Amino acid sequence: MPRLFNDKLCPVRAKRERRKEARPGELIQAALELFVEKGFAATRSEEVAARAGVSKGTLFLYFQSKEDLLRAVITENLAGRFPEWNEEFEAFEGSTADMLRHCTKVWWERVGATPVSGLTKLMLSEGNNFPELASFYQREVVRPGNALIRRILRRGIDSGEFLPVDVDHAIYAVIAPMVFLFLARHSATCVDHDIALDPLQYVATQTEIVIRGLSLPPTALPHAT
Incomplete structure (x- = not known):
């Protein structure tokens, strides 16, 4: 029994x-x-x-x-994903321009279109009031994110696809449109509501602007005669 x-x-x-x-x-x-x-x-x-x-x-x-709960939220949804994203960088086959297109599109699908995008606005608006959390976000998200974009741009420069620009400053040409889209998604004052803002079209357009600005002109390519 x-x-x-x-x-x-x-x-x-x-x-x-x-x-x-x-x-x-x-x-x-x-x-x-x-x-x-x-x-x-x-x-x-x-x-x-x-x-x-x-x-x-x-x-x-x-x-x-x-505070520990917010750290866990950041780690689970952003900081903990950089190993996976760096592995994708290592495995990517194709031009650096195509890599940048892929990364920004996937970024929107995995982060921008989800509630996770609100974490950026949260840290921008409240980070100064919680300096320890702001430092955590800077260390665990901002720096690894910058490092990944830096690797992408450096790949393009080393392969002769991109101009030899100051990479530490050029990374913000990629980041700034993404931050704007975060804010537009979570704020009523960032966009003109008379104009429809399609996120994927916005991402694609901004990425092409960056690529065209970075790309070597045809006459400057190594194989040009």
């Missing part, structure tokens, strides 16, 4: 364990949504817990503070 009782409990226990394992991810997702909707300072820990369907006490079993 005791054995039968234990066997009956196994599925319940397994379900509870699966639920326990899922909670950090659910809390991170709930926090991302609320931080983007309301801002970091205005979001209360109990709101995050309620949206995730757990108690406030349960939240603090996984995250010691709201």
